Amino acid sequence: xxxxxxxxxxxxxxxxxxxxxxxxxxxxxxxxxxxxxxxxxxxxxxxxxxxxxxxxxxxxxxxxxxxxxxxxxxxxxxxxxxxxxxxxxxxxxxxxxxxxxxxxxxxxxxxxxxxxxxxxxxxxxxxxxxxxxxxxxxxxxxxxxxxxxxxxxxxxxxxxxxxxxxxxxxxxxxxxxxxxxxxxxxxxxxxxxxxxxxxxxxxxxxxxxxxxxxxxxxxxxxxxxxxxxxxxxxxxxxxxxxxxxxxxxxxxxxxxxxxxxxxxxxxxxxxxxxxxxxxxxxxxxxxxxxxxxxxxxxxxxxxxxxxxxxxxxxxxxxxxxxxxxxxxxxxxxxxxxxxxxxxxxxxxxxxxxxxxxxxxxxxxxxxxxxxxxxxxxxxxxxxxxxx
Amino acid sequence: xxxxxxxxxxxxxxxxxxxxxxxxxxxxxxxxxxxxxxxxxxxxxxxxxxxxxxxxxxxxxxxxxxxxxxxxxxxxxxxxxxxxxxxxxxxxxxxxxx
Numbered sequence: 081x082x083x084x085x086x087x088x089x090x091x092x093x094x095x096x097x098x099x100x101x102x103x104x105x106x107x108x109x110x111x112x113x114x115x116x117x118x119x120x121x122x123x124x125x126x127x128x129x130x131x132x133x134x135x136x137x138x139x140x141x142x143x144x145x146x147x148x149x150x151x152x153x154x155x156x157x158x159x160x161x162x163x164x165x166x167x168x169x170x171x172x173x174x175x176x177x178x179x180x181x182x183x184x185x186x187x188x189x190x191x192x193x194x195x196x197x198x199x200x201x202x203x204x205x206x207x208x209x210x211x212x213x214x215x216x217x218x219x220x221x222x223x224x225x226x227x228x229x230x231x232x233x234x235x236x237x238x239x240x241x242x243x244x245x246x247x248x249x250x251x252x253x254x255x256x257x258x259x260x261x262x263x264x265x266x267x268x269x270x271x272x273x274x275x276x277x278x279x280x281x282x283x284x285x286x287x288x289x290x291x292x293x294x295x296x297x298x299x300x301x302x303x304x305x306x307x308x309x310x311x312x313x314x315x316x317x318x319x320x321x322x323x324x325x326x327x328x329x330x331x332x333x334x335x336x337x338x339x340x341x342x343x344x345x346x347x348x349x350x351x352x353x354x355x356x357x358x359x360x361x362x363x364x365x366x367x368x369x370x371x372x373x374x375x376x377x378x379x380x381x382x383x384x385x386x387x388x389x390x391x392x393x394x395x396x397x398x399x400x401x402x403x404x405x406x407x408x409x410x411x412x413x414x415x416x417x418x419x420x421x422x423x424x425x426x427x428x429x430x431x432x433x434x435x436x437x438x439x440x441x442x443x444x445x446x447x448x449x450x451x452x453x454x455x456x457x458x459x460x461x462x463x464x465x466x467x
Numbered sequence: 468x469x470x471x472x473x474x475x476x477x478x479x480x481x482x483x484x485x486x487x488x489x490x491x492x493x494x495x496x497x498x499x500x501x502x503x504x505x506x507x508x509x510x511x512x513x514x515x516x517x518x519x520x521x522x523x524x525x526x527x528x529x530x531x532x533x534x535x536x537x538x539x540x541x542x543x544x545x546x547x548x549x550x551x552x553x554x555x556x557x558x559x560x561x562x563x564x565x
Contacts, residue, residue: 155526155560156514
């Protein structure tokens with residue numbers, strides 16, 4: 081499925097000993113971008129599933145050629161696609177997402193209770209060690225899992241028992257958009273929901289608790305310190321320190337050093353602390369990246385300058401990374417799942433924009449180049465480091 | 468044979484070009500044609516009707532002989548031209564506007 085073309089830059093002559101594959105989900109299909117370890121020359125394939133929204137694709141850490149994709153449409157519903165050959169060919173697997181038991185209700189915009197209704201899968205998170213096991217984050221917010229490669233999906237309903245009746249959708253819908261697996265503790269999972277907050281399980285998903293202490297939302301919630309209701313946009317972890325999490329909230333960049341028990345603000349000298357993605361350097365657990373966006377009402381970079389900000393101190397002290405990025409007349413957005421890093425040395429960092437560009441840096445953000453410029457609006461980017 | 472014309476997104480999904488043809492026993496109803504469609508193309512399950520309730524998805528419409536039959540029940544008998552294969556049943560993605 082899909083067409084194949086090459087970027088304008090010539091393909092490397094040397095045999096590939098390592099490389100990077102970027103899985104790009106867009107409003108109108110999926111694209112796969114592949115390069116060798118130098119990350120200068122890229123091959124682009126796609127669109128796969130042309131015309132469909134591809135919210136997210138992600139490969140299995142245990143088998144990089146096993147990739148899962150969330151294919152969705154407001155007209156025709158949810159599909160899950162699976163590839164066993166690194167994105168060359170795809171097969172539709174199971175897409176029956178049914179809430180366990182009586183779905184119940186959550187808070188609606190007008191303060192009334194509203195029934196849970198499945199709309200789409202926002203995020204797929206394959207198990208760290210089993211290619212057939214995957215978690216899926218849904219709108220309306222719920223967590224599903226498969227243990228048979230996507231053929232069947234079961235909800236982990238304990239999550240919605242964690243004050244789910246108080247959760248409320250934001251303008252973009254009530255989506256479970258982030259799933260972070262603890263590499264040292266298979267029973268511990270963090271998830272984040274807009275607009276409910278962060279939740280943690282320590283028993284493999286049976287029970288969950290909100291872990292939002294320290295978040296403050298004075299312009300979104302009547303009680304700025306509420307236990308649930310915070311519009312968390314994204315959380316990220318470095319696998320070497322699973323107790324440390326970084327967060328881009330609706331406003332504020334935050335961190336926790338105790339697995340979410342308490343959060344503190346690390347926005348520091350950012351020009352604005354509104355934004356969507358946050359990412360951690362593959363080899364430096366205190367080096368993090370955000371893309372500041374002007375405000376919740378103006379979803380574009382301040383002053384028309386597309387700037388990634390990097391902190392090498394785990395927050396508070398930030399530097400603008402601008403080399404190779406447009407510094408005038410740029411009014412794109414970077415969505416929450418559209419930033420990623422590879423694990424080569426030096427670390428590669430990538431992000432996609434609502435204007436259809438995918439930018440890459442092969443030197444940890446010091447300089448950037450557009451890998452592709454004119455895709456449909458980018459919803460997600462995931463990097464796979466290939467052996 | 469019953470003829471069914473799918474919208475572009477579902478043709479892509481089912482990997483078919485043009486109309487699909489289905490063998491459907493009598494009586495030929497809206498529900499029996501959709502059952503046969505999903506049996507022949509399982510990938511379409513959940514994309515025309517809800518997986519569980521089998522209700523039409525909100526932005527999917529059914530047209531037959533220039534009539535909108537989207538609101539008809541599953542046991543609605545399709546018009547003779549559709550039941551005899553002279554005319555197709557059209558499955559439509561509702562107009563998005565904009």
